[in-house]
Amino acid sequence: MEPRVTEPAPSLPRLLEVMARLRDPDTGCPWDIVQDFGTIAPFTVEEAYEVADAIRRGPEPAMLMDELGDLLLQVVYHSRMAEERGWFRFEDVAAAIAAKMIRRHPHVFGETQASDAAGLTEIWEAQKTKERAARAETGVLAGVATTLPGLTRAAKLTKRAARVGFDWPDADAVLDKLTEETAELRAELPAADPARLADEVGDLLFVLANLARKLELDPEACISQANTKFERRFNAIEDVLARQGRSPADASLEEMEAEWTAAKRRGL
Numbered sequence: 536m537e538p539r540v541t542e543p544a545p546s547l548p549r550l551l552e553v554m555a556r557l558r559d560p561d562t563g564c565p566w567d568i569v570q571d572f573g574t575i576a577p578f579t580v581e582e583a584y585e586v587a588d589a590i591r592r593g594p595e596p597a598m599l600m601d602e603l604g605d606l607l608l609q610v611v612y613h614s615r616m617a618e619e620r621g622w623f624r625f626e627d628v629a630a631a632i633a634a635k636m637i638r639r640h641p642h643v644f645g646e647t648q649a650s651d652a653a654g655l656t657e658i659w660e661a662q663k664t665k666e667r668a669a670r671a672e673t674g675v676l677a678g679v680a681t682t683l684p685g686l687t688r689a690a691k692l693t694k695r696a697a698r699v700g701f702d703w704p705d706a707d708a709v710l711d712k713l714t715e716e717t718a719e720l721r722a723e724l725p726a727a728d729p730a731r732l733a734d735e736v737g738d739l740l741f742v743l744a745n746l747a748r749k750l751e752l753d754p755e756a757c758i759s760q761a762n763t764k765f766e767r768r769f770n771a772i773e774d775v776l777a778r779q780g781r782s783p784a785d786a787s788l789e790e791m792e793a794e795w796t797a798a799k800r801r802g803l
Contacts (some may be wrong), residue, residue: 550607551625554615579609580682591759616748633689653738686754690745706749764803771798 557567580607589595589602614625637644675698679691696702703709720735747754772794776786783791 550611554611558615560620570612570616572613575609575612575616576682579606579613582606582609595720596692647681662737684755686740686744687748689741689756690748693745696747703745703749706746709746709749710744713739713746716742767803768798770794771801772803 556562557564560568574700582602586599586602586606589599592639609626611625613624614628618624628734635694653795675695679688679695681688683691693702703712716735716739723735744754747757772786772791773783775784775794775797
């Protein structure tokens with residue numbers, strides 16, 4: 536049985552029309568008219584993170600729908616600016632990604648067979664390698680975007696290198712490297728040279744990203760979880776102090792650490 540494909544709703548052409556109106560040089564929005572790819576790019580990244588945050592927060596369909604709409608607007612925005620330059624249209628973007636998905640899934644749309652996730656990954660990566668070659672992107676590390684978050688890019692770079700055998704054998708080996716890098720950072724502390732310290736801290740973060748990779752964890756998800764946990768526990772400290780008519784600025788470090796431990800014991 537063929538899968539059911541939903542026909543494009545009138546809302547999509549309407550969205551394209553709205554963006555065209557916003558960008559109209561004579562009657563559009565003054566803010567939207569002056570934007571370009573560079574000024575919109577940070578919003579695109581931000582909206583992608585907000586989608587991820589909506590998913591992390593739990594099953595709230597209305598919130599997820601809203602954030603996905605904001606992300607879709609970014610694609611429409613970039614596509615409109617490209618159309619104004621005569622490069623391509625939104626329809627071309629949609630057609631290109633559809634063609635790419637067909638190329639990368641020959642086990643669905645072609646004759647190639649794959650029986651498990653490992654086989655599918657091999658097919659996917661082989662097709663991506665062909666596409667990079669067609670774009671004249673050579674080298675094992677070619678095509679890993681420089682604009683990715685640092686921890687994500689570190690994991691992706693070394694995952695690529697691992698495919699040709701350049702990798703730590705296991706997580707224990709990465710932990711040994713972490714100990715080595717920590718010692719190197721400690722050795723730089725007395726001199727306090729900012730450039731050297733930045734270099735050593737960078738090495739430490741790079742190794743931590745790879746520790747997450749070896750443990751099959753997403754390093755960005757790990758740091759996001761840690762940030763959320765810190766925020767939750769610090770908010771608990773503020774709540775306790777507020778009930779006493781005080782703020783963190785009025786409390787000693789020892790008092791705040793005691794409340795932090797209490798929050799941790801409560802499972803926060």
